[in-house]
Structure formats: structure tokens, C-alpha cells
Amino acid sequence: MSQPDFDQIRASLQSLDDVQARHAAAFNAAQGVYADDPVSPSVMALVWQGKLADLQIADPVCALPPRVAADLINAVVINAFNAWQSDMNQLMQASAESV
Numbered sequence: 001m002s003q004p005d006f007d008q009i010r011a012s013l014q015s016l017d018d019v020q021a022r023h024a025a026a027f028n029a030a031q032g033v034y035a036d037d038p039v040s041p042s043v044m045a046l047v048w049q050g051k052l053a054d055l056q057i058a059d060p061v062c063a064l065p066p067r068v069a070a071d072l073i074n075a076v077v078i079n080a081f082n083a084w085q086s087d088m089n090q091l092m093q094a095s096a097e098s099v
Contacts, residue, residue, distance in 0.1 A: 026091035032084025036076050043073055045080035052077060
């Protein structure tokens with residue numbers, strides 16, 4: 001292989017490293033927050049680094065029938081994950097545009 005081939009391979013590897021670094025930065029910075037009611041929430045969830053980082057459930061939710069409470073909690077958690085994914089996508093897009 002000639003020197004230009006090696007230079008092209010090194011440039012490609014550096015480009016992959018740059019993409020991976022941008023993805024890691026977006027993954028670490030992205031947050032997803034969701035509440036069932038923005039004014040008076042009874043369930044709130046925070047997703048960070050692809051994991052549920054915080055879940056707050058008000059006492060009245062515990063008085064609901066188990067199936068209703070489970071549906072409410074699951075809906076909030078799923079929406080928090082969706083918000084996290086959306087934030088991560090926006091961060092990735094912003095970092096790609098700045099290159």
C-alpha cells in the first residue's frame with residue numbers, strides 16, 4: 001500500500017472516532033423529562049444516559065386501582081424516554097451541523 005492509502009485509512013478512522021465522540025457527548029448530555037400534568041403533576045420521570053434516573057409518584061396515585069396506576073406510570077416513563085431520544089437526536093444533529 002502506498003502512503004496516500006494509509007493517509008486515507010487514517011482519515012477514515014479519525015472520522016469514525018469523531019462521530020463516536022459526538023454520539024457519546026450527545027448520549028451523556030441528553031435528558032428526557034415528562035409529567036402527567038405540567039401544572040399539578042402526580043407522576044414525573046427523568047431519563048438520563050438512556051436510563052430512568054428519577055421517578056416521582058404522588059401519594060394519590062397509590063390509591064388508584066393497580067392497573068390504572070400502572071398505566072399512568074408506564075405512560076409517563078415511556079414519554080420521558082421519548083423526550084430523551086428526541087433530545088439526543090437534536091444534540092446529534094446540532095453537533096453534525098457544527099462540523
